[in-house]
Amino acid sequence: MEINFSSLDPKQVYKLMTSTIVPRPIAWISTVSRDGIYNLAPFSYFAGISSNPPLVVVSIGRKPDGQKKDTWQNIEETGEFVINTVVEELVEQMNITAYPYEREVDEFKEAGLTPLPSTAVKPPRVGESPINLECKVHRILEIGKMGIIFGEILNSHIRDDILNEKGYVDTKKLKLVGRLGGADYCLITEENTFELRRPDKR
Ligand SMILES: Cc1cc2nc3c(=O)[nH]c(=O)nc-3n(C[C@H](O)[C@H](O)[C@H](O)COP(=O)(O)O)c2cc1C
Incomplete structure (x- = not known):
């Protein structure tokens, strides 16, 4: 089929895209509005795109009435x-x-x-989350109806027991969740993780 x-x-x-580009990590994004109201929501059009500088990108849409989602509005207001x-x-x-809670509702x-x-x-x-990445806006692009938000990671909080001696987060110690298509999700577990060394690193 074509x-x-x-x-x-x-x-x-x-x-098609959300069931093909899988698994997607979930950025569970906390923000605060100009008025000090906390907001929290998940986004899986999300990726890490560079380590130097440390950049992530998240794509955020609009509400049915055309307004920017609360996370986008808060990020725009506070950076x-x-x-x-x-x-x-x-x-x-x-x-x-x-x-889709009203803007005045604190999702925490x-x-x-x-x-x-x-x-x-x-x-x-x-x-309750084992890893938190504190970010500031690098830039926001409006493409079509979407807000494409580039963020720079400034600071992280990582649960002590999950960082190994080589400087990696030991994903086998966490059951991290990935998003698939529709209402499907996957878990990263020890059983479905494997190692593959690059030919030049064997
Ligand atoms: C796992 C998951 C991933 C999601 N990914 C996105 C996404 O990448 N972009 C987006 O606009 N909405 C995404 N959503 C929907 C938002 O989380 C939802 O619209 C939320 O109400 C936005 O909240 P806000 O208005 O407080 O920002 C996702 C929902 C779930 C459950």
């Missing part, structure tokens, strides 16, 4: 956000924060999560 993307409507494109990682124990809370409270102070930025981090 499918030309120009013949598809955006919903069909969304289905800061925190990426919190999602592990198996946190999937229900993550899902609660995907609900709705999901029963602990906002801990960040060091380099104003938005709080999710205390």
